[in-house]
Amino acid sequence: AAQGERVASVSFGSGFDRSSQSRFEVDPANPDDWTSVVESLKVNGGLPNRIIHVSAVGDPPRRVRRRSAADLAVHTEVVDQGSLLMMLQALMMLSQPIELFVVTSGACAVGAEPVTQPQRAMLHGAARVVPREATTITTQVIDIDHVSGELGERAIDALMGEIAARATNGVVALRDGRRWVSELQPITLPPAAISPWRHGGCYLITGGLGG
Numbered sequence: 001a002a003q004g005e006r007v008a009s010v011s012f013g014s015g016f017d018r019s020s021q022s023r024f025e026v027d028p029a030n031p032d033d034w035t036s037v038v039e040s041l042k043v044n045g046g047l048p049n050r051i052i053h054v055s056a057v058g059d060p061p062r063r064v065r066r067r068s069a070a071d072l073a074v075h076t077e078v079v080d081q082g083s084l085l086m087m088l089q090a091l092m093m094l095s096q097p098i099e100l101f102v103v104t105s106g107a108c109a110v111g112a113e114p115v116t117q118p119q120r121a122m123l124h125g126a127a128r129v130v131p132r133e134a135t136t137i138t139t140q141v142i143d144i145d146h147v148s149g150e151l152g153e154r155a156i157d158a159l160m161g162e163i164a165a166r167a168t169n170g171v172v173a174l175r176d177g178r179r180w181v182s183e184l185q186p187i188t189l190p191p192a193a194i195s196p197w198r199h200g201g202c203y204l205i206t207g208g209l210g211g
Contacts, residue, residue: 006046010037012055012079022046028055028083034090049098052163053087056080056104056120058147076119084123092134100139101163102127106146108173110180116146124171141171 006022013025016033021044026033041047056076064075084102091098106117107124115121127139142162145155158174173180197203 008041008046008048012083026083028079029086031086031089034083034086035093038090038093047094047096049096050101050163051087051091051098052101052103053084053123054103055083056102056107056117056123057144057151058105060117073119076117076122080120081122081126084126088126088130088134088137091137095136098137099166100127100130100137101142102139103142103144103159105144108143108171108182110173110175113175128170138168140167143171143173145175 008022008024010024010026012028015025015027015030016036017025018040019025021040024037024040026037038047060072060075064072088100091100102123104117104120104123106115107120109115124141124143127141130137130139140163142159144151144159147155151159154177155174158177162172162174162179171182173182
């Protein structure tokens with residue numbers, strides 16, 4: 001954080017707890033806990049204008065890695081994506097602009113490298129949809145080099161530099177000191193043999209975040 005900026009941290013546990021005005025613990029998938037965090041920050045005049053979500057960085061917990069791929073996906077859905085979605089629902093009650101940076105590792109492939117944590121792409125999808133449902137929230141997805149253990153100083157400097165730049169590329173991959181940006185290329189699909197839409201049918205489309 002820059003000099004003079006206030007920083008609040010949220011870690012994961014069994015339920016809501018506040019050890020100080022800027023340190024919280026929540027059940028990541030409990031929406032009430034995230035609402036309590038937002039309300040506590042409002043009371044103390046410390047509502048965020050920039051949020052960095054980093055739960056999906058590095059290796060998953062050892063107890064999860066020893067299980068099946070299905071268990072790994074459930075962990076990501078409940079803890080990583082669950083915390084992101086529950087936090088966003090609490091933030092959507094606010095009217096002030098917020099910059100959200102969703103940081104992952106192992107969720108993108110650059111060149112011929114393998115995708116080591118494909119289940120984390122769930123967070124990318126959620127983050128990219130958010131601005132369509134909450135116009136006060138802008139998002140940036142950053143996938144960094146996947147490492148076991150703590151991040152090195154070089155990786156942290158690259159990540160902080162990307163956040164400080166406030167780019168609007170959507171999804172960025174930081175690899176070995178280089179910055180890669182994803183782009184969508186249009187393709188032409190053949191016409192469907194059978195339309196999925198029924199003539200005169202009635203369809204309801206809802207937003208995943210309540211929008």
